[in-house]
Amino acid sequence: MSASEWADLLVDPRGIRDFFTTSPDLDQCSLFYCHIDERNTSITLGFDTRLVPDALLRDDGDTKANAFEFFITFASVTDLHISGWGGSVKRSVRMSRSGRDGEITLSVESPTERIAFQAQEARITRARTYLAS
Numbered sequence: 001m002s003a004s005e006w007a008d009l010l011v012d013p014r015g016i017r018d019f020f021t022t023s024p025d026l027d028q029c030s031l032f033y034c035h036i037d038e039r040n041t042s043i044t045l046g047f048d049t050r051l052v053p054d055a056l057l058r059d060d061g062d063t064k065a066n067a068f069e070f071f072i073t074f075a076s077v078t079d080l081h082i083s084g085w086g087g088s089v090k091r092s093v094r095m096s097r098s099g100r101d102g103e104i105t106l107s108v109e110s111p112t113e114r115i116a117f118q119a120q121e122a123r124i125t126r127a128r129t130y131l132a133s
Helices: 005-009 054-058
Strands: 030-037 042-049 067-075 078-083 092-097 104-109 114-119 121-130
Touching (some): 005 092, 042 114, 067 114
Antiparallel strands (some): 030 042, 042 067, 067 121, 092 104
């Protein structure tokens, strides 16, 4: 699976496909948010990219947006492992479908941190374009 095919694993990839023909490479996005909700056994990760969404390029409107922010919420999370969280800029983000019950496997790794888990599903829960300074 290529780095931009992660959107194919979403319950509904329209949250990303409405903006991009080819999904942003998660390795090239800034991971700025991680919320673990033990009540719903979910994890929400927030990503930011300076890629200009294709939808804006097709739009005739007078928009000056030059950045895109999106949140992926993973539901029914199991096997959560966290080691360090230092705000590393260079991270490797891998999202794939595992053989075990078709779960989604996600890992975020850098030299100083690692987050890994499995989830039953993933969906875009928020997405927006904005003007970054």
